[in-house]
Amino acid sequence: MAEIQVENLKVVYRGVILALQGVSLRAGAGEAVALLGPNGAGKSTLVRSLAGLLPQYDGRILDGRILVNGQESHHLPALKVASLGLTAILEGRPIFRYLTVVENLRAAGHKLPPERQKAITEEIFARFPRLYERRFEQGGYLSGGEQQMLLLGMALLTEPKILVVDEPSLGLSPKLTEEVMRVLDELRREKGLTLLLVEQNAKAAFSIVERVYVMEQGRIVFEGTSQEAQADADVMEFYLGGAVAGGFAEAKRYRRRKRWV
Template identity: 70%
Template sequence: MLKVENLKALYRGVILALDGVSLELARGEAVAVLGPNGAGKSTLVRALAGLLPSYEGRVSDGRIELGGRDVTAAGALAVHRQGLTAVLEGRPIFRYLTVRENLRAAGHRLPAGELAARMDEVFHWFPRLAERSHEQGGYLSGGEQQMLVLGMALITDPKVLVVDEPSLGLAPLLVEELFEVLARMHREKGMALLLVEQNARAAMKLAHRVYVLEHGRVVFEGEREAAERDADVMEFYLGAGAGGFLGAKRYRRRKRWI
C-alpha cells in the first residue's frame, strides 16, 4: 500500500530533516515508527500526507508510492484521494464547532446518507463522543479531542491511516483505551496503519513491524519480535535491563547503533 524509498526532506532549503528514509507498509499491516524528539517522525508524516510545503519544507530526493502510484510531489488533496489519511500531532480539530459539526466537516463531500452511517460508526467506536456530540470541540478533554480527530479520519474511510503521536499528553489509562480501539479498528476494518509514536511500549503491542528513526535516518527495521529481542531498542526505549547506569548505557548504545 505504501512504499518510501531513500526519502530526503529539507526545511527552508537547508535544514535536513530526513536523510534517506526507506520503509514499507503492506495492505492490512500495522507498522510502528519510533524515535525521540527531533528524529524526523513528524516530517515523515507531513511528507507522506503531501503537507511539507505548508511547513516551508520539500522532498529533495527519494520517492513515495501509494497503491503503486508515485505521489512524491502530489499535494495533500491528491494524496487523500489515493486513500491516505493522516492524523497530525496536536489534535487539529475545529474548536468552535461541535463534535457532530467536526465530523460533518470531515465528510463534507459524502452524500447525506453515507455521512450519517459513517458518523454512527464513529460513535460506535467512541461512545464518549456520542455522549458529547453537541459539545464544542474546544471544551472536550485531551483524550476526547484525540478520539474526535481519529473519528474525523475514519469518516474518510482511509485505506492507509497514518497517526502521529496519538498518546501525546494523555494519561496512561486513556492511552491504553485509545490504543485498544486503534487495534480493534485495524483488525476489523482491515486498513493499513502507520503509527508514529514515542510511546514505544504502547506502539509495539499493536504493530507487526517496527522502524526506529534517529537524526532523520532509519537505525532499526524488523519484526516486532526482533525489536523485543534487540537490546538497543529495548534498553533505549523501554529501559529493559539497564541497571543503575541507565543514562550512560543509553548514550553508549545510541552512539553504537547509529
C-alpha cells in the first residue's frame, strides 16, 4: 500500500512564520495527483514536510500528521522517511554538480547490490539516451532538461514506491516539459508508483494526473479530478490563464469574487 496521507498539517518557520495552515491531502496507491499553486503558496514546504527535511530549513510541524504507507512519518528524519519508500525530487535540481553523470547515479544507488545498481543504470540510459551520451560529463555542465532527467534516474536508483516531484518543469522549454511529463507518466504506470506532482505549470500537470489540489497561502482551496479542475472557472482563471468573457473590467470584478480570499 504505497500511499501518502496528510491530515491538518500546520508548519512554522523560525518559530514565527506560519507556512501551512491545516493542509490535508491524499495520494492513493498507484495514483497520480497534482498539487498546484503560485510561488509562496506553501507547496515546497509540504514537499519538505513529506521528505522529513523541515529541520534543515529551520521549520517544524506545529500540528497534524503525515502517514506514508500507513505509518506516521512526520516525526521521522529524512533517511527514515526514505526507508518507507518515499523519494522526493526537490526544486532547484540538486545534483552533485562536480561529479559526472555516472558518479551521480552511483552515489544515488550506493545502497544497492552492484548487480542491481548496474541493471537500473542500464535502464536509465535506455530511457534517457542523451544521459548516456553525456555520462562522463560533470553534472553542472548539463542542460536544465538533462539535469532533470538525471534527477529522475537518481530517484529510480532508490527504488521508490512513492515519488514526490517538486517543480520538474521549472525553466524548461515546452518541448522538454512535455518530455519530462511523458517520462513521469511512463514510470508511474510501468512501475506502479504513487506520484505527487508539485507544479505551477497546471497545463503540464493536467496531462498526466487524475486528481488535483490547489494551494493558496498555505491552505488547500480546491480538490477535485483533473476534469473538474479544468471545468472550474476559478482554477482556469488563476492557474491556467483562462480568458474571462467581457474584457478587462469584467475580469477585474471576477478576480474580486475569488472564493478563497
